[in-house]
Structure formats: structure tokens, C-alpha cells
Amino acid sequence: MERFxxxxxxxxxxxxxxxxSLIILFGIPIAQILIFGFxxxxxxxxxxxxxxxFSKDATTEKIVNKLLSSGYYQLYSYLKDDxxxxxxxxxxxxxxxxxxxxxxxxxxxxxxKASIQIISDASDPNTGNTLINYTSAIxxxxxxxxxxxxxxxxxxxxxxxxxxxxxxxxxxxxxxxLIVIILMLVSAMMTSISITKEKELGSMxxxxxxxxxxxxxIIAKVIPYSLLSFVxxxxxxxxxxxxxxxxxxxxxxxxLGEVILFITTALSFxxxxxxxxxxxxxxxxxxxxxxxxxxxxxSGFIFPVENMPIPLQVIANIMPARWFLIIIRDIMLxxxxxxxxxxxxxxxxxxxxxxxxxxxxxxxVRLT
Amino acid sequence: xxxxxxxxxxGMTKKFGDFTAVDSxxxxxxxxxxxxxxxxxxAGKTTAIKILCGLxxxxxxxxxxxxxxxxxxxxKIKEKIGYMSQKFSLYDDLNIEENxxxxxxxxxxxxxxxxxxxxxxxxxxxxxxxxxxxxxxxPLGWKQKLAFSVAIIHDPSIVFLxxxxxxxxxxxxxxxxxxxxxxxxxxxxxxxxxxxxxEAEYCSRISMMVDxxxxxxxxxxxxxxxxxxxxxxxxFVKLARSK
Numbered sequence: 001m002e003r004f005x006x007x008x009x010x011x012x013x014x015x016x017x018x019x020x021s022l023i024i025l026f027g028i029p030i031a032q033i034l035i036f037g038f039x040x041x042x043x044x045x046x047x048x049x050x051x052x053x054f055s056k057d058a059t060t061e062k063i064v065n066k067l068l069s070s071g072y073y074q075l076y077s078y079l080k081d082d083x084x085x086x087x088x089x090x091x092x093x094x095x096x097x098x099x100x101x102x103x104x105x106x107x108x109x110x111x112x113k114a115s116i117q118i119i120s121d122a123s124d125p126n127t128g129n130t131l132i133n134y135t136s137a138i139x140x141x142x143x144x145x146x147x148x149x150x151x152x153x154x155x156x157x158x159x160x161x162x163x164x165x166x167x168x169x170x171x172x173x174x175x176x177x178l179i180v181i182i183l184m185l186v187s188a189m190m191t192s193i194s195i196t197k198e199k200e201l202g203s204m205x206x207x208x209x210x211x212x213x214x215x216x217x218i219i220a221k222v223i224p225y226s227l228l229s230f231v232x233x234x235x236x237x238x239x240x241x242x243x244x245x246x247x248x249x250x251x252x253x254x255x256l257g258e259v260i261l262f263i264t265t266a267l268s269f270x271x272x273x274x275x276x277x278x279x280x281x282x283x284x285x286x287x288x289x290x291x292x293x294x295x296x297x298x299s300g301f302i303f304p305v306e307n308m309p310i311p312l313q314v315i316a317n318i319m320p321a322r323w324f325l326i327i328i329r330d331i332m333l334x335x336x337x338x339x340x341x342x343x344x345x346x347x348x349x350x351x352x353x354x355x356x357x358x359x360x361x362x363x364x365v366r367l368t
Numbered sequence: 369x370x371x372x373x374x375x376x377x378x379g380m381t382k383k384f385g386d387f388t389a390v391d392s393x394x395x396x397x398x399x400x401x402x403x404x405x406x407x408x409x410x411a412g413k414t415t416a417i418k419i420l421c422g423l424x425x426x427x428x429x430x431x432x433x434x435x436x437x438x439x440x441x442x443x444k445i446k447e448k449i450g451y452m453s454q455k456f457s458l459y460d461d462l463n464i465e466e467n468x469x470x471x472x473x474x475x476x477x478x479x480x481x482x483x484x485x486x487x488x489x490x491x492x493x494x495x496x497x498x499x500x501x502x503x504x505x506x507p508l509g510w511k512q513k514l515a516f517s518v519a520i521i522h523d524p525s526i527v528f529l530x531x532x533x534x535x536x537x538x539x540x541x542x543x544x545x546x547x548x549x550x551x552x553x554x555x556x557x558x559x560x561x562x563x564x565x566x567e568a569e570y571c572s573r574i575s576m577m578v579d580x581x582x583x584x585x586x587x588x589x590x591x592x593x594x595x596x597x598x599x600x601x602x603x604f605v606k607l608a609r610s611k
Contacts, residue, residue, distance in 0.1 A: 006473025010462065017461045017502075202456035209421045209451040210474050211443070 003212055007220040014194070015224055021190060029182045029232050036174040037244055044072055044130055050088050050097040052079040055104035063116070063142055067098065072134050089121055096120045096131045164333040175240035176328040177301035179233050179259070180321045184295050186229045187263050189287035191222050191270030196283040199274070214363065222267045229266070233259045249335030258331065258345065262324040265348050268355035269320070275362035295321040323347045374399045374526050374557050375420060380429035382415050389415040391580035392429065397526070402548065402558040404568050404588075407577030408608075413561045416577070417528055420559070421451055434525050447476075450519040450527035450556075454534035457515035460504040464495055467503060468518060475522035489517050509540030516547055526557040533564065545570050565600040576607060583607055 015021050049067070053060050067073050076094045079085065088094045099117040101107070108114040118135050122128035137160075165172045195218070198204040207217050234256075240246040248255060273286050296302065298312060299321035305313055316322050323344040330336035338345070375397035382390040390412045397403045407413045418424040420433055422442035431438040434448045458467045465486060472482035490499050493513055503511060512532060520527050529548075533541045545567070552558050560571065568574050568588055575585040584591055584607055588600060597603045 002478075003474050003476055006470055010459070010466070010470045013462055013466065014459075202453060203459065205423065205453065206451060206456055207474075208423055209446060209449070210471075211446045211476065212474055213443075 004216055004220055007212065007217070008223050011194075011221055011224045015228075021194075024190060025186060025228055025232070028185065029178075029236065032178055032182070033236060033239055036178060037171055037239075044127065044134065046074040047072060047095045047127075047131055048076040048093060049073045050076050050079050050085070050094040052082070052085065052097060052099045053104075054102040055100050057105035059105040059108060059114075060100045063100075063139065064098075066142055067135065067138055070134070070138055072131075085119060089119075094121070095127060096135065098135065169244075169246075171240065171244040171246055172333060173301075175236060175244065175246045176325060176332055177299075179236050179328060180262075180299060180301065180325050181292070181295060182232050182236065183229050183259070183262055183324075184266050184291060184321060186232060187222075187225055187266030188270040188273070188291055189284070191225050191267055192273035192277075192283040192287055193280050194225070195221055195271065195274035196278060196280045199278040200280055218271060222271070225270075226263050226267060229263045230259065233263075246332065248332050250331035250337065254338060255328070255331045258324070258327050258341075258348075261345065261348050261352070262320070262327075265320045265324075265352045265355070268352050268359065272355040272359045272362075275359045294319050298322065299325050301325060320348060320351045323351075372398055374434055375403075375559070376430070376432045377420075378430040380416070380419065380431050381427045382412075382419060382424070383427045388580055390419070390426075393577070393580075393582050395575050395582060395585060397557060397559060398573075399525075400552065400555050400557055401572040402552050402560065402570065404571030404574035405559060405561045405577070406563070406565075406568055406574055406604075407561075408563065411577040412580040413577055414530060417530055417559070417561060421449060421528055422446055448525050450522070450524040451530075452515050452519040452527070452532055453530040454532060457508075457511040458503055458518065461502060463502050464490065464499045464506075464514065467514070468521065471518045472521055477522060485521055489514075489521070493517065509536050509543075512536055512540070513544060513547060516544065516551075520551055520556055524556065526559055527551070529558065529560040531561055531563070533562065533567065541567070565604055568600040576604070578608065 015025065051064055053064070064075075068075055073096075076088065079088065079097065085097050085099075088097065097119045099119065101115050101117075104114045104116075116139060118132055120128040120131050195204075198207065198221075204217075208214060212220075237248065237255075241248065269291070270287075273283055277283050277286065294315065298305070298308070298316040299319055300316070301321075305316045305322060308316060327341045327344045327348075330341050334340075373396045375395075377396070378394045379392045380390060380394070381388065381392050393412075393416070405413055405417065415424065419426050419431060419438060422438060422445050425439065433445045436445045436448070438445065459470070462470065468486045468489060469482055472485060477485070490496060493510070495510070495514070498506065503514075506514075516527075516529070516532060519529075533544055536544065541564070548558055548560070548570075560567075562568065571588060573585070573587055574591070576583050586594075592598070592600070592603055595603055595606050597606055
């Protein structure tokens with residue numbers, strides 16, 4: 001036991017004295033929270049719009065006021081004619097133009113129909129799509145308002161509810177995603193690098209000649225990283241709760257349990273990488289290209305897995321991060337308990353067992 | 369088992385696929401002697417030393433270290449041996465005291481023992497002023513001397529030195545050999561590989577490996593007489609030509 005502690009202590013000293021690993025351990029998580037929390041957001045605020053109103057009556061004015069008071073839009077200017085639409089888009093002055101037909105109010109009152117054209121700049125498809133959705137929603141809203149006073153026609157009025165994230169806040173998406181990425185980064189990447197570092201320096205040989213059992217060496221090496229990963233995960237949760245007001249509806253106990261499980265999965269993956277390679281450079285490349293990129297792109301953190309083409313969905317399904325992301329979102333946002341996420345939990349256990357098994361096999365092959 | 373021998377090797381062979389790195393070699397190392405294990409790069413020295421340390425298993429043959437069988441008692445062997453290689457000398461980002469404490473701890477010394485030994489060791493090597501310095505700030509020669517002292521901190525019965533003086537200046541090499549003599553006089557058996565032929569003269573007995581076999585073995589003086597050469601350099605050249 002004392003042998004073990006002496007070794008764990010040495011590992012902490014390594015981390016504390018290496019500026020590079022300190023930056024990865026503490027700098028990156030903080031930077032990412034700040035960037036994702038404050039700077040990068042997929043919500044739309046104050047998008048510039050142009051209005052082309054051929055009618056200029058009371059109704060169109062009401063609709064325009066409603067749009068502008070929503071907080072999503074800011075008026076760039078009223079346009080004078082069709083020709084200006086192309087121009088303002090090209091110059092990048094506006095993201096959207098709303099066109100009201102001539103005699104809008106008169107048409108609406110006489111025929112019950114009037115048209116609005118919504119034109120969006122879809123050079124960024126996400127923004128374009130979101131803006132169209134916002135505008136249509138606001139117009140629908142107005143539509144139902146005037147119909148409330150007019151019960152003559154039969155109409156179906158859908159009532160919309162966005163469950164679990166009624167305000168559609170981006171941080172609800174980013175906080176769980178960040179935890180996944182940070183845990184992958186710290187547990188898998190840092191572990192594989194620190195083990196291959198010992199191999200590269202030749203110190204692994206010295207350790208294997210010593211009475212320390214190889215399994216003890218590995219455990220002692222991963223303990224500091226698992227502790228730091230855990231601290232990182234908890235800090236992100238706390239920041240999420242107190243700074244960005246992301247709720248945790250489910251049990252904290254279950255959430256932290258799942259965090260520990262995922263740390264173990266990531267560590268076993270890191271160990272597996274390090275049994276496959278003996279240079280830090282290669283370990284870093286494998287971790288970054290084979291682990292970080294797919295985790296960010298394919299886990300469902302940014303792009304929904306359901307919308308991916310089948311081959312990519314297959315790859316996404318063999319990323320442990322995908323399953324953990326489902327678990328952590330379910331617990332935090334939906335308040336799910338284990339009966340809803342036991343399948344995903346089992347998948348993580350499966351991955352962990354697989355990586356540990358493969359590592360042991362590789363390790364034995366190397367010794368004989 | 370004969371009490372006199374600390375390492376006994378009979379017909380030890382190690383194959384990697386079709387390649388035979390060590391080809392049925394036999395030798396014995398006496399307790400307390402300085403055994404020089406010589407040979408060109410790729411002759412099989414490192415493979416043999418790895419087997420003796422329990423890092424690798426022989427394909428066939430009988431091998432015991434301090435009376436323990438390498439096939440079945442490798443873990444026990446590890447408690448009894450010290451090991452130092454040229455490639456690695458302690459951790460660069462730990463200071464001198466921390467390095468001593470770490471390896472003392474790994475070899476199961478108590479805190480009290482570690483403290484006592486650190487004092488003795490630091491005083492003996494004259495490192496009092498730099499004890500808190502990170503290892504990377506020390507010259508290579510000092511690191512190697514410290515690494516040797518740390519390799520025998522747990523009083524092993526035998527210490528394996530794999531080219532311990534590679535890349536070190538002649539004066540430090542001389543001092544290093546004085547340390548080896550001192551350890552040997554206290555009863556630690558030294559098993560050393562080197563390709564500096566002048567160092568071979570310092571050994572009690574040497575064996576010379578060529579292509580996985582032992583080509584010659586004996587006291588340096590006897591070997592020189594046998595082949596009629598003045599020094600080990602000539603001995604080596606003559607031996608290699610006769611092949």
C-alpha cells in the first residue's frame with residue numbers, strides 16, 4: 001500500500017510541475033465553458049431584418065411591431081421595392097426580409113386571406129431555418145389572436161410546448177456536452193499520454209523490473225487523472241447550475257455514479273491506446289483524431305445522431321460518448337431515473353469491459 | 369543449489385518468431401563478483417538481461433536468480449534485484465530527494481529507512497546543496513551516479529547494470545566504477561553490460577556474446593593470455609575476426 005501511495009504521489013508531482021498538462025486539465029475546461037456559455041450560442045438575438053411593406057396599414061404595422069418586440073429581431077430599415085431585397089442580402093445588411101402584399105388588411109378582411117413572404121439568408125442554413133421558424137411562430141401567434149375574437153370559422157389551433165427546455169436555451173445543450181468532452185480529454189487522452197511517456201523515457205522498464213505489479217503501476221497512474229476528471233465534471237455541473245442556471249432534475253447520486261462510470265470507460269480507452277503505441281506523439285494523434293473529433297462531431301453533442309446518414313450513425317453508436325450524453329441529458333433535463341437509462345448504462349459497462357480486456361491481452365502479448 | 373552461485377543459466381534460448389536472439393547459452397555468476405556481460409549491439413545482451421530481470425520469458429532453458437526460478441518466481445526475483453539502464457536515469461521533473469523517496473517507497477522501504485538512506489546517500493555523493501533541485505538541472509554524470517545509488521537502495525543481492533556509463537565522460541566513468549567496487553565490496557553482485565572494452569578489464573570475470581552465443585568466458589587476464597593479446601580491445605577484435 002505504501003508503495004502504491006509513493007507512486008500516486010509521484011504522479012501528482014508530474015502533473016503539477018508540467019505546465020502543459022495543467023493547461024489541459026484546468027485551462028481548457030474553463031475556456032470551453034466561457035466560450036460555449038457566453039460567446040458561442042445558437043440562439044438568435046437582434047437579427048437584422050428588412051421590411052418591405054406594400055400595404056402600410058394597421059394590421060401590417062401590428063405584425064411588424066410584434067416581430068420587433070420579440071427580441072429576436074432588430075429593424076435594419078424599411079425597403080422601398082423588390083430590387084432592394086437582393087441588394088441588402090448581398091451587402092450582408094440583413095438576415096431576413098419580410099414582405100407584405102398590397103392591400104394586406106383589406107384582403108384579410110374581405111377574403112380572409114392575405115400573404116406574407118418571408119425571405120431568409122440561408123448561406124448559414126441553421127440561422128436561416130431558425131429565423132423562418134421564429135417569424136412563422138410569431139405570425140401564427142398573431143393569427144390565433146385575431147381568430148379568438150372571430151369564432152365564425154372552424155380552425156385548428158396547435159398549442160406548442162417545448163418540454164425540458166421551454167426557453168430553448170443553448171447552455172442546456174452545452175453543459176452536458178462539455179462534461180462529456182472534458183472527461184474524454186482528461187481521462188482518455190491524458191492517461192494515454194502519461195503512460196506512453198513512461199514507455200518513451202524507458203522508465204516503464206524500471207517500473208516493471210521493480211516489485212510493483214504492472215496492474216498497480218497502471219492504477220496508480222490513472223488515479224490522479226480520474227480524481228481530476230471528477231473534480232472537473234463537478235465544477236462544470238456547479239458552474240452550469242449557478243452561473244448558467246442549468247437544472248439537474250434527476251438524482252445527483254445517480255448522475256455522479258454515471259460520471260464515475262464514464263470516467264472508467266474513458267480511462268480504460270486511454271489505457272488501451274497506450275498498450276497499442278509507445279510514443280506520446282502517436283498517442284496524442286490517436287486521442288485527438290480517433291477520439292476527440294468523433295466525440296465532438298458524432299456524439300450528438302452538436303449534430304443530432306438521428307439525422308446522420310446510416311454509416312455515420314453506425315460509427316456514432318460505437319462512440320461511448322454518445323451513450324453517456326443520452327444518460328447525462330436524461331438525468332439532468334428530464335429527471336430520468338435508472339429505469340430509463342439502464343440500457344445506455346449497460347452499453348458503457350460493456351465498452352469498459354471490452355477495453356480493459358483488450359488492454360490486458362495486449363499487455364500479455366508484449367511480455368512474452 | 370550451490371550457495372556459491374547467484375545466477376545459474378543453462379541452455380537458455382530466446383526466439384522471436386524465426387529469429388533466435390539468444391541461442392542456448394550457459395553461464396554462472398558467483399556471489400559478490402563483478403560479472404562483465406560483453407558483446408556488440410544486437411548480440412543478444414539486452415535480451416538476456418531482460419530475462420534475468422523477469423521482464424521477458426525465455427523460450428527454453430533453466431534459469432535461476434538467487435535460487436529463484438524465472439518461470440515461476442519472477443515476482444520474488446524482482447524484490448531481490450536492482451536494475452539500472454543507460455536510457456533512463458530517474459525522473460527529470462522530480463528533485464533528488466523525491467526520486468530517492470519514490471524508489472525507496474516502490475521497493476518497500478519504511479519512511480524511517482528512506483530518511484536515513486537519503487541522508488547517507490546525499491552526503492556520500494556530495495549533493496547537499498542541490499538536494500531540492502529538479503533532476504533535469506543536473507549533469508548526466510551525476511544523474512548516473514545517483515541512479516546507481518538508487519538502484520541499490522534496497523540492498524539487493526544482485527544489481528543489473530545495462531550500459532550504465534553510456535555517454536558519460538571518462539572521469540565520471542572512473543568515479544562510477546569506484547562506486548561499483550564499493551558496492552561489490554559490501555557483497556552486492558554486479559552484473560554489468562558495456563561496450564567500452566577498457567571497462568571489461570575492471571570486471572572479475574567476463575563473458576563475450578557474439579550472435580546470440582557466448583564466444584568466450586573467464587577472467588580478463590586469462591582470456592588475454594589465451595589469445596596472446598595486450599588489452600581487451602585487441603581481444604575483442606581477434607575474437608570477432610576468428611568468427
